[in-house]
Amino acid sequence: MSENFDRPEIRKPENLIYSRTKVLTDNIMHYCPGCGHGTAHRILAEVIDEMGIQNDTIGVAPVGCSVLAYNYLDVDMAEAAHGRAPALATAIKRLNPNKFVFTYQGDGDLAAIGTGETIHACNRGEKIVIIFINNGIYGMTGGQMAPTTLEGMKTATCPYGRDISIMGNPLKMTELVSHLKGTYYVTRQSVQTPASVRKTKAALRKAFEYQKDGKGACFVEIVSSCNSGWKMTPVQANKWMEENMFPFYELGDIKVDGELVK
Amino acid sequence: MKELKLMKGNEAIAEAAIRCGMDGYFGYPITPQSEVLEYLMAEEPYKRRTGMAVLQAESEVASINMVYGGAASGKMVMTSSSSPGFSLMQEGMSYIAGAELPCLVVNVQRGGPGLGTIQPSQADYFQATKGGGNGDYKVIVLAPASVQEMADFVQLGIDLAFKYRNPALILSDGVIGQMMEKVELAEQKERLTDEQVAERCPWALTGKKPHRGHNIITSLDLDSSRQEKFNEKLQAKYREIEKNEVRFEEISCEDADYIAIAFGSSARLCQKAIDLCRAEGIKLGLLRPITLYPFPYAPIEKLAQRVKGFLVVELNAGQMIEDVNLAVKGKVQVEHFGRMGGIIPTPDEIVAALKTKILGGK
Numbered sequence: 073m074s075e076n077f078d079r080p081e082i083r084k085p086e087n088l089i090y091s092r093t094k095v096l097t098d099n100i101m102h103y104c105p106g107c108g109h110g111t112a113h114r115i116l117a118e119v120i121d122e123m124g125i126q127n128d129t130i131g132v133a134p135v136g137c138s139v140l141a142y143n144y145l146d147v148d149m150a151e152a153a154h155g156r157a158p159a160l161a162t163a164i165k166r167l168n169p170n171k172f173v174f175t176y177q178g179d180g181d182l183a184a185i186g187t188g189e190t191i192h193a194c195n196r197g198e199k200i201v202i203i204f205i206n207n208g209i210y211g212m213t214g215g216q217m218a219p220t221t222l223e224g225m226k227t228a229t230c231p232y233g234r235d236i237s238i239m240g241n242p243l244k245m246t247e248l249v250s251h252l253k254g255t256y257y258v259t260r261q262s263v264q265t266p267a268s269v270r271k272t273k274a275a276l277r278k279a280f281e282y283q284k285d286g287k288g289a290c291f292v293e294i295v296s297s298c299n300s301g302w303k304m305t306p307v308q309a310n311k312w313m314e315e316n317m318f319p320f321y322e323l324g325d326i327k328v329d330g331e332l333v334k
Numbered sequence: 335m336k337e338l339k340l341m342k343g344n345e346a347i348a349e350a351a352i353r354c355g356m357d358g359y360f361g362y363p364i365t366p367q368s369e370v371l372e373y374l375m376a377e378e379p380y381k382r383r384t385g386m387a388v389l390q391a392e393s394e395v396a397s398i399n400m401v402y403g404g405a406a407s408g409k410m411v412m413t414s415s416s417s418p419g420f421s422l423m424q425e426g427m428s429y430i431a432g433a434e435l436p437c438l439v440v441n442v443q444r445g446g447p448g449l450g451t452i453q454p455s456q457a458d459y460f461q462a463t464k465g466g467g468n469g470d471y472k473v474i475v476l477a478p479a480s481v482q483e484m485a486d487f488v489q490l491g492i493d494l495a496f497k498y499r500n501p502a503l504i505l506s507d508g509v510i511g512q513m514m515e516k517v518e519l520a521e522q523k524e525r526l527t528d529e530q531v532a533e534r535c536p537w538a539l540t541g542k543k544p545h546r547g548h549n550i551i552t553s554l555d556l557d558s559s560r561q562e563k564f565n566e567k568l569q570a571k572y573r574e575i576e577k578n579e580v581r582f583e584e585i586s587c588e589d590a591d592y593i594a595i596a597f598g599s600s601a602r603l604c605q606k607a608i609d610l611c612r613a614e615g616i617k618l619g620l621l622r623p624i625t626l627y628p629f630p631y632a633p634i635e636k637l638a639q640r641v642k643g644f645l646v647v648e649l650n651a652g653q654m655i656e657d658v659n660l661a662v663k664g665k666v667q668v669e670h671f672g673r674m675g676g677i678i679p680t681p682d683e684i685v686a687a688l689k690t691k692i693l694g695g696k
């Protein structure tokens with residue numbers, strides 16, 4: 073393959089089918105091989121690139137495995153305290169209404185410690201995009217139980233499996249926010265296959281287009297694997313996700329144009 | 335145009351915020367400071383005046399993080415609260431200090447601990463001046479003693495915050511927040527345009543520009559040696575603040591044998607106590623720290639070389655007295671007089687405390 077790259081007659085713009093978006097930096101990502109974060113970053117960057125809004129976008133990534141997202145996404149970005157990204161984004165958007173503002177949050181962040189900020193930002197209809205990476209676990213801190221951890225699923229803080237009677241139920245945050253008046257677009261997607269990546273990218277594009285049109289809060293959940301936390305190979309993790317996560321966290325649009333579709 | 339008005343301290347803060355060109359206020363109701371948000375909501379500056387954003391947040395945790403977001407984008411932003419709410423803001427204060435962002439925070443103190451009381455107090459001195467959140471950081475702390483200073487310190491606080499890229503705090507109390515006084519309000523300033531903000535704050539999140547890489551606002555660095563270097567940089571900034579920004583007022587100190595040291599509403603009480611003392615021939619003076627951080631150690635140390643004793647008067651169990659002791663270094667007697675739980679002492683009680691604690695023995 074490398075020989076082809078050295079052949080200038082092939083390296084012509086008209087032959088280019090795919091290249092890395094300039095909205096991703098050259099930094100080597102710290103994510104575990106197989107992790108969904110990297111793919112989610114890439115398609116987010118591609119959407120920003122394709123919409124031509126790199127210089128008008130401000131992102132907020134709070135504590136979680138993606139806290140260093142600012143090293144990879146070549147847009148102005150803030151790191152937020154655990155759970156607080158929607159509060160930051162609220163002020164950034166209100167004070168800079170012409171900018172595109174997004175948050176990128178894990179499930180522990182968005183659905184546990186930051187539940188209040190998430191619900192209220194959505195309910196106020198803040199004109200922001202919330203990207204919610206649901207991997208059913210706390211990746212960064214070493215695989216503890218998240219609010220989204222499935223019943224029976226083993227984590228470092230529920231080593232015998234999540235016992236609903238003691239630890240409560242997995243939280244469907246996305247369904248919850250879809251019932252709030254302030255949300256305009258709510259969807260649940262995934263990034264484990266080329267087809268799902270394309271769908272998620274289209275969903276992100278839609279969310280940013282809605283923001284461009286000044287619509288309400290757009291909420292894109294991405295069910296994603298944390299193969300390290302789940303203690304699986306990337307291939308096993310994707311299979312496990314399809315067999316266990318998707319039946320509970322059903323994929324597809326939940327609210328479109330401000331109307332529930334599910 | 336400058337304007338003379340009769341206002342509550344809390345209202346003066348709100349009006350001064352609009353007039354100084356503040357871009358955003360984010361707050362949550364709590365007694366005794368709710369008038370700040372109420373006044374702003376009644377004024378509707380976003381519709382009728384400067385375009386300043388005002389938002390009632392879902393909690394103080396959210397308010398301070400909205401302030402963090404607004405400040406990250408280079409805008410002039412503020413919040414206000416009272417003691418229990420200010421406690422909830424400490425994580426955010428630490429992040430803002432760690433990310434080196436300018437902002438203004440107001441704490442109109444009430445009595446604690448816990449839910450305590452809605453009556454005035456100065457019991458958050460330690461929290462304000464010694465940290466409050468995690469990590470080695472400092473907040474510039476201004477202590478107003480009048481409604482006029484409530485108004486003036488909004489501009490001063492936000493100026494200092496931007497000068498040092500550091501949070502500034504107005505540490506007030508329920509007396510100053512609720513009392514009405516005449517106040518001269520500054521002229522209305524224009525809010526900065528987005529272009530002016532980008533120029534003033536080249537570090538801010540204003541959208542990536544062709545001439546610069548992307549800006550990052552963070553307090554995180556996992557590399558310990560870099561994190562230590564960053565901490566050293568912060569400390570150097572604090573030394574600079576300590577060198578340049580100490581503010582205090584001396585009243586009747588020239589010929590004084592005894593000095594009361596008090597800030598905010600306590601200083602007002604001490605002014606009356608000076609009159610009472612002097613009528614009896616006791617030469618009492620007052621040193622009023624205006625900045626609690628940086629603290630006026632040097633002027634107190636200087637006074638300690640010639641006066642006979644200090645009475646530190648606070649609405650708490652004895653907090654600022656620790657800083658006074660650091661300044662006096664045992665040279666002369668330092669005593670504390672304070673009331674707690676929202677009780678405000680009379681000037682007579684202060685005179686009596688001076689007599690029993692310092693004069694009595696002699």
Ligand SMILES: Cc1ncc(C[n+]2csc(CCOP(=O)(O)OP(=O)(O)O)c2C)c(N)n1
Binds near residue numbers: 136154178180209210
């Ligand atoms: C106030 C606070 N509490 C706890 C932590 C520790 N902590 C860091 S990340 C994290 C959970 C991250 O999980 P999630 O949000 O699901 O993101 P992931 O790492 O799985 O992508 C926790 C508990 C913290 N940084 N701050």
Ligand code: SF4
Binds near residue numbers: 102297
């Ligand atoms: S721990 Fe999990 S979420 Fe974090 S990078 Fe690794 S796989 Fe991804």
